[in-house]
Amino acid sequence: MDNKAIVLDKVSKSFVEQLGHKTLKHLFISIGDKILKRKIKTERNTKQALADISLEVEKGDFFGIVGRNGSGKSTLLKIIAGVYVPTSGSVLRNGTLTPFIELGVGFNPELSGKDNVFLNAALLGFTRKQTQKMYTSIVHFAELEDFMDLKLKHYSSGMQVRLAFSVAVKSESDILLLDEVLAVGDINFQEKCFKYFEKLKKEKKTVIFVSHDLEAIKKFCNKAVLINNSKLVAQGNPRWIAEKYLKIMQESN
Amino acid sequence: MRFITQKNSSILREMVGTDFKVRYQGSILGYMWSFLRPLFLFLILYIVFTKIFKVGKTVQYYPVYLLLGIVLWNFFTEATSNAMTSIVARGDLIKKISIPKYLLIISSVSSAFINLILNLIIIFFISIFTKVPLGFGWFMIIPLSLELVILALSLGFMLSTIFVKFRDLTYVWEVFIQAAFYATPILYPLSLITNVKFQKLLMINPVAQVIQDARYFLVTHQTIISWKILSPIETTIPMLIILIIAIPGIFYFKKQSKYFAENI
Numbered sequence: 082m083d084n085k086a087i088v089l090d091k092v093s094k095s096f097v098e099q100l101g102h103k104t105l106k107h108l109f110i111s112i113g114d115k116i117l118k119r120k121i122k123t124e125r126n127t128k129q130a131l132a133d134i135s136l137e138v139e140k141g142d143f144f145g146i147v148g149r150n151g152s153g154k155s156t157l158l159k160i161i162a163g164v165y166v167p168t169s170g171s172v173l174r175n176g177t178l179t180p181f182i183e184l185g186v187g188f189n190p191e192l193s194g195k196d197n198v199f200l201n202a203a204l205l206g207f208t209r210k211q212t213q214k215m216y217t218s219i220v221h222f223a224e225l226e227d228f229m230d231l232k233l234k235h236y237s238s239g240m241q242v243r244l245a246f247s248v249a250v251k252s253e254s255d256i257l258l259l260d261e262v263l264a265v266g267d268i269n270f271q272e273k274c275f276k277y278f279e280k281l282k283k284e285k286k287t288v289i290f291v292s293h294d295l296e297a298i299k300k301f302c303n304k305a306v307l308i309n310n311s312k313l314v315a316q317g318n319p320r321w322i323a324e325k326y327l328k329i330m331q332e333s334n
Numbered sequence: 335m336r337f338i339t340q341k342n343s344s345i346l347r348e349m350v351g352t353d354f355k356v357r358y359q360g361s362i363l364g365y366m367w368s369f370l371r372p373l374f375l376f377l378i379l380y381i382v383f384t385k386i387f388k389v390g391k392t393v394q395y396y397p398v399y400l401l402l403g404i405v406l407w408n409f410f411t412e413a414t415s416n417a418m419t420s421i422v423a424r425g426d427l428i429k430k431i432s433i434p435k436y437l438l439i440i441s442s443v444s445s446a447f448i449n450l451i452l453n454l455i456i457i458f459f460i461s462i463f464t465k466v467p468l469g470f471g472w473f474m475i476i477p478l479s480l481e482l483v484i485l486a487l488s489l490g491f492m493l494s495t496i497f498v499k500f501r502d503l504t505y506v507w508e509v510f511i512q513a514a515f516y517a518t519p520i521l522y523p524l525s526l527i528t529n530v531k532f533q534k535l536l537m538i539n540p541v542a543q544v545i546q547d548a549r550y551f552l553v554t555h556q557t558i559i560s561w562k563i564l565s566p567i568e569t570t571i572p573m574l575i576i577l578i579i580a581i582p583g584i585f586y587f588k589k590q591s592k593y594f595a596e597n598i
Contacts, residue, residue: 096596106502159429159595162431162432163432164428164429164430164431164432164595165595165596166592166593180430180431180432182429182430182431183430186426186427186430186431187426187427189352189356191355191356191359192352192355192356196351196352196355199348200348200349200351200352203344203345203347203348204345204348204427204431204433205431206341207344208340208341208344209344209347209348
């Protein structure tokens, strides 16, 4: 058990889709229904996002998750992150975990770059002291020395991403979850990302990586899974998973 | 589960700090408004009630008496309204990271509480200027405002959870607050009500109890303090009401908070 970082056992997730906006009117109707013991007309649709997913991520794994849009891979990542709770099944996390489902969580456009660094870092689990210690190196890495007192709303989107990424790379968690982080930047930024991945690999960090970029998956991951239609359809060698993924894409066309 | 971890307190500090930085964004006087608002309110009350209506004659130090009531009431409405919408308003966070959701409620109430402290500081100085006798009674504001904080937190847990599912709640709560404002002896002194039963009914409201007791200790002993109206057993009713809100509120919040990310 000690060498496992993440263990998912038969995890399923269904969402209850609410038709229309729920208001107090619906509440009173449903209470009325309960009192009168009327059968409640199910105005709901349940949609299964994940079915029976079991997987194990070992410590030090660079673990890829691939799948088409809407296949359920983001839901899977959110379940691993603890953002969603599974409808059934169990999730085991061994070690500290930081999710990067989006860069710059909590960023507030009305605050200065500096304030946003502290806010974002706190949300990622840093204390103020820790952030103060690494502040100059964050700013330096983002190449934003002259802009830290400027409000975030005056930043270009590229600057925002750079700042967010510079905070993110400071994370010292045992397990990192990365969702499409690469999709946002230009070539320079991608290169920075790749360098960061190399560093994570060297440090034997556990990384769970969701991406459409099969080249990146093949390059960095030592294991991968393919999610299709809410199910885990294959798991194993990233090269083989990439081929399977392409095949599924072609079949659906 | 540990509530006060270093991690949680840094999140809390940043969230409350953000609230304050954003609140006075773009205003020239900035933080000064935290002090200026109660000051201007006092001036208005002073002019209206001592120069125009002369109601002030019946109650000692009426403008301060009134200001204290309004400031406590404003804390209650600000804290509960902000806490109610806090979960939905910070959906962006809840959907992307796993943070303890109760931090959002605590941060809303904390922001309002800091405002209350700033207001109380102003009241303290106004008291000096208007020659309200100051005494150790001022220390009673600590347990009294704490009582109000616990009430606001309890309501915050309850309301925010309901609000995730039923968005009508803001309007319902607004109406409730409007009605409760007049059902609480804020603008009128309690002595205006002659029916003893009715007086009792008004005083079992925890907010009314806090306001009256605070006025008694901070402004004038002429104020009808809660235990002058309520029997010793009845004085526990306001506390019981808080408990009745707190326990189901916290349990309901705890049970539902797992699903906030998908229900928002």
